[in-house]
Amino acid sequence: MITVISSTNRNNALSLQIAEYYLQLLKEKGADCQLLDLRDLPVDFIETALYDNKGNNPEFNVFQDKILKSEKLVFIIPEYNGSFPGVLKAFIDGLAFPKSFKGKKAAVVGISAGDQGAALAMSHLVDILNYLGVHVLAKRPRLPNADNEFEDGTFSNPRYDQRLRQQVEELLVF
Amino acid sequence: MITVISSTNRNNALSLQIAEYYLQLLKEKGADCQLLDLRDLPVDFIETALYDNKGNNPEFNVFQDKILKSEKLVFIIPEYNGSFPGVLKAFIDGLAFPKSFKGKKAAVVGISAGDQGAALAMSHLVDILNYLGVHVLAKRPRLPNADNEFEDGTFSNPRYDQRLRQQVEELLVF
Amino acid sequence: MITVISSTNRNNALSLQIAEYYLQLLKEKGADCQLLDLRDLPVDFIETALYDNKGNNPEFNVFQDKILKSEKLVFIIPEYNGSFPGVLKAFIDGLAFPKSFKGKKAAVVGISAGDQGAALAMSHLVDILNYLGVHVLAKRPRLPNADNEFEDGTFSNPRYDQRLRQQVEELLVF
Amino acid sequence: MITVISSTNRNNALSLQIAEYYLQLLKEKGADCQLLDLRDLPVDFIETALYDNKGNNPEFNVFQDKILKSEKLVFIIPEYNGSFPGVLKAFIDGLAFPKSFKGKKAAVVGISAGDQGAALAMSHLVDILNYLGVHVLAKRPRLPNADNEFEDGTFSNPRYDQRLRQQVEELLVF
Numbered sequence: 001m002i003t004v005i006s007s008t009n010r011n012n013a014l015s016l017q018i019a020e021y022y023l024q025l026l027k028e029k030g031a032d033c034q035l036l037d038l039r040d041l042p043v044d045f046i047e048t049a050l051y052d053n054k055g056n057n058p059e060f061n062v063f064q065d066k067i068l069k070s071e072k073l074v075f076i077i078p079e080y081n082g083s084f085p086g087v088l089k090a091f092i093d094g095l096a097f098p099k100s101f102k103g104k105k106a107a108v109v110g111i112s113a114g115d116q117g118a119a120l121a122m123s124h125l126v127d128i129l130n131y132l133g134v135h136v137l138a139k140r141p142r143l144p145n146a147d148n149e150f151e152d153g154t155f156s157n158p159r160y161d162q163r164l165r166q167q168v169e170e171l172l173v174f
Numbered sequence: 175m176i177t178v179i180s181s182t183n184r185n186n187a188l189s190l191q192i193a194e195y196y197l198q199l200l201k202e203k204g205a206d207c208q209l210l211d212l213r214d215l216p217v218d219f220i221e222t223a224l225y226d227n228k229g230n231n232p233e234f235n236v237f238q239d240k241i242l243k244s245e246k247l248v249f250i251i252p253e254y255n256g257s258f259p260g261v262l263k264a265f266i267d268g269l270a271f272p273k274s275f276k277g278k279k280a281a282v283v284g285i286s287a288g289d290q291g292a293a294l295a296m297s298h299l300v301d302i303l304n305y306l307g308v309h310v311l312a313k314r315p316r317l318p319n320a321d322n323e324f325e326d327g328t329f330s331n332p333r334y335d336q337r338l339r340q341q342v343e344e345l346l347v348f
Numbered sequence: 349m350i351t352v353i354s355s356t357n358r359n360n361a362l363s364l365q366i367a368e369y370y371l372q373l374l375k376e377k378g379a380d381c382q383l384l385d386l387r388d389l390p391v392d393f394i395e396t397a398l399y400d401n402k403g404n405n406p407e408f409n410v411f412q413d414k415i416l417k418s419e420k421l422v423f424i425i426p427e428y429n430g431s432f433p434g435v436l437k438a439f440i441d442g443l444a445f446p447k448s449f450k451g452k453k454a455a456v457v458g459i460s461a462g463d464q465g466a467a468l469a470m471s472h473l474v475d476i477l478n479y480l481g482v483h484v485l486a487k488r489p490r491l492p493n494a495d496n497e498f499e500d501g502t503f504s505n506p507r508y509d510q511r512l513r514q515q516v517e518e519l520l521v522f
Numbered sequence: 523m524i525t526v527i528s529s530t531n532r533n534n535a536l537s538l539q540i541a542e543y544y545l546q547l548l549k550e551k552g553a554d555c556q557l558l559d560l561r562d563l564p565v566d567f568i569e570t571a572l573y574d575n576k577g578n579n580p581e582f583n584v585f586q587d588k589i590l591k592s593e594k595l596v597f598i599i600p601e602y603n604g605s606f607p608g609v610l611k612a613f614i615d616g617l618a619f620p621k622s623f624k625g626k627k628a629a630v631v632g633i634s635a636g637d638q639g640a641a642l643a644m645s646h647l648v649d650i651l652n653y654l655g656v657h658v659l660a661k662r663p664r665l666p667n668a669d670n671e672f673e674d675g676t677f678s679n680p681r682y683d684q685r686l687r688q689q690v691e692e693l694l695v696f
Contacts, residue, residue, distance in 0.1 A: 009220060009221070009224075010224070010225045011225065011226070041220075043218040043220065043221035043222070044217040044218045045220075046183060046215075046217065046219075046220060046260075046261050046264070047183070047217035048217070050183075050184070051184045051185065052185070080267050081263075081266055081267060081271070081302055081305060081306060082301055082302045082304070082305025082306065083263065083298065083301065083302050083305075084263075085263070085264070085267060086220075086260050086261065086262065086263030086264030086265065086266065086267045087220055087260065087264050087267075088260065089255075089257065089258075089259070089260030089263055089264075090220070090259070090260030090261050090263075090264055091260065092255055092260065093254050093255060093259060093260045093261075097255070115463070115465070115490070115492060116464075116465070116467055116490065117463070117464070119464055119467040119468055120301050120305075120467055120468070120471055123468055123471065123645070123649050124257065124298045124301070126648060126649075126652065127256055127257065127294050127298070127645050127648075128255055128256045128257050129660070130256070130648065130658070130660045130661075130662060131255060131256025131257075131294075131660075132255060132256065132660075133660050133661065134660055135657065135658075135659065135660045135696070136652070136657075136658070136660070137657065138651070138652045138653075138654075138655050138656055138657045138658070139652075139655065140652060142463075142464065144463060174657070289637070289639070289664075289666060290638075290639070290641055290664065291637070291638070293638055293641040293642055294641055294642070294645055297471075297475050297642055297645065300474060300475075300478065301471050301474075303486070304474065304484070304486045304487075304488060305486075306486075307486050307487065308486055309483065309484075309485065309486045309522070310478070310483075310484070310486070311483065312477070312478040312479075312480075312481050312482055312483045312484070313478075313481065314478060316637075316638065318637060348483070357568060357569070357572075358572070358573045359573065359574070389568075391566040391568065391569035391570070392565040392566045393568075394531060394563075394565065394567075394568060394608075394609050394612070395531070395565035396565070398531075398532070399532045399533065400533065428615050429611075429614055429615060429619070429650055429653060429654060430649055430650045430652070430653025430654065431611065431646065431649065431650050431653075432611075433611070433612070433615060434568075434608050434609065434610065434611030434612030434613065434614065434615045435568055435608065435612050435615075436608065437603075437605065437606075437607070437608030437611055437612075438568070438607070438608030438609050438611075438612055439608065440603055440608065441602050441603060441607060441608045441609075445603070468649050468653075472605065472646045472649070475604055475605065475642050475646070476603055476604045476605050478604070479603060479604025479605075479642075480603060480604065
């Protein structure tokens with residue numbers, strides 16, 4: 001099972017649309033895959049699902065179970081304040097360790113409204129994933145100015161489309 | 175005003191004790207300073223104080239006001255999963271930009287139960303702070319195995335104490 | 349004294365041209381400044397000026413002296429292989445520590461032929477500079493696709509010009 | 523072929539001793555492996571083997587050929603000035619791209635005289651390797667204060683020995 005994570009809880013996020021597009025690409029290849037949308041996290045999970053409360057929030061545990069069932073994770077990462085959304089790391093902080101992560105494989109995709117393309121966000125997340133025992137695919141596609149390159153559920157910029165398709169090919173054999 | 179931030183919402187965190195010790199060091203030097211304890215954040219702030227709801231949560235705004243009044247920020251950073259707590263970044267994501275940050279000065283302190291001393295956590299946070307326009311003091315004290323080196327409100331390890339005292343001296347003239 | 353470092357030893361590097369432009373901006377503001385061009389490093393300095401041979405190469409010592417006389421350093425950094433040129437770090441490895449660095453101020457500028465703008469290169473260098481005790485200006489201008497935006501000794505892209513002029517203003521009062 | 527790289531050109535480096543120990547561990551497992559000692563690089567390679575001179579230095583090409591023949595690379599990285607030695611990156615800058623790197627696998631080991639264990643050095647190198655298309659094993663063993671933990675060609679600290687043996691196991695099936 002490959003889980004594609006829309007890494008923000010913001011409404012109307014481009015990340016979610018790109019996550020859905022990524023799922024399509026995976027399905028075209030016949031991969032077993034599912035979406036994980038951080039917008040659906042319980043709004044108080046930083047209190048009710050972290051630290052001493054790990055495992056106690058049934059709504060959060062739905063997310064936990066999806067992660068446990070996954071062999072591979074794909075993080076669609078919007079750039080917020082020069083890195084990834086804090087909510088993504090708080091979510092990771094709430095997951096059981098090491099069973100959620102150790103020995104798994106992951107891919108990261110960086111999207112931004114500005115022209116950096118979440119390069120630092122992806123670097124930070126790779127450090128964290130490696131720390132958790134997750135092997136990360138070398139290719140880290142950057143999609144700067146993504147707002148202008150994606151519409152009606154697909155990329156208007158064919159190079160962006162190509163970057164994701166190549167990553168999908170590599171992820172399937174990683 | 176110098177604000178010392180205990181960068182986690184976990185109960186009984188060593189970060190909070192070290193933040194309180196840091197405040198003492200600042201007060202000994204006659205500095206105007208205050209504590210900001212992320213444990214007191216509203217438990218649903220990731221929904222009620224971020225994105226379209228920025229500025230709408232009065233409890234969160236107490237934090238926002240403390241940041242606005244600060245010229246300098248000190249981040250006491252515990253290492254979680256190879257970086258800083260997600261809650262810290264979510265908190266930053268909720269603050270008004272650029273007025274909360276631009277042109278301000280900051281110092282970072284890394285603490286860990288393990289032997290890394292939050293080196294990567296501090297590197298990640300410096301990237302973010304620089305992105306927000308915050309100048310960061312070069313000295314980034316690492317306090318690995320901090321649980322064993324701090325008790326009854328003070329450092330049993332005099333080298334750790336020394337690292338913080340030197341940073342305080344430098345921060346005051348930064 | 350502010351020293352502007354063209355951070356590569358490659359011939360015909362755009363970094364050198366931009367370093368020279370940066371010097372002009374500093375001179376317009378009346379700043380005392382000088383160029384340091386890594387192309388002029390002795391070709392065998394990794395053997396004759398590092399480790400046990402520190403201080404033994406008179407040609408390298410000319411560089412060392414320029415650094416010692418500087419209060420502020422500006423690194424014009426081309427992106428090579430996802431980071432800064434190895435020669436830059438080898439140069440740093442040959443300088444006397446801590447007197448070359450401790451307590452000094454620095455600014456970094458990232459240039460690239462591709463669209464990343466040396467974001468990771470600057471992040472890596474800031475880690476190193478902070479380790480050496482150098483305070484780094486928050487603003488890290490990125491100049492992606494720089495080859496297309498600079499000609500005849502000046503920027504054809506006014507936003508790039510503006511980024512450097514703003515950094516110069518901030519550096520002078522940092 | 524697995525190539526173990528002693529990532530410095532410093533004489534009497536602990537990195538070289540640990541690289542040799544690592545080779546032993548690989549040989550015990552029956553792996554085909556070889557050493558690459560950066561001390562043997564031509565002393566003027568930053569001039570005679572980089573940029574327009576890529577491929578022109580026969581001595582450097584011996585290194586180039588060893589890399590081309592490798593499927594997996596192991597970097598034994600000493601911490602210099604808060605990162606890896608500049609010579610390592612200059613070496614990488616001299617190698618043919620993409621054929622030296624793309625699609626290969628790597629592992630990193632961090633050693634330091636101080637207590638950081640080259641955490642930042644490894645983070646920086648992973649960014650570079652990923653940029654070059656090299657997949658990096660998640661486990662990044664840190665060996666702080668390594669001088670005190672290794673003597674007569676072996677680890678006096680059994681935990682350090684264990685860290686490398688586990689990495690070897692994982693690398694062989696990566």
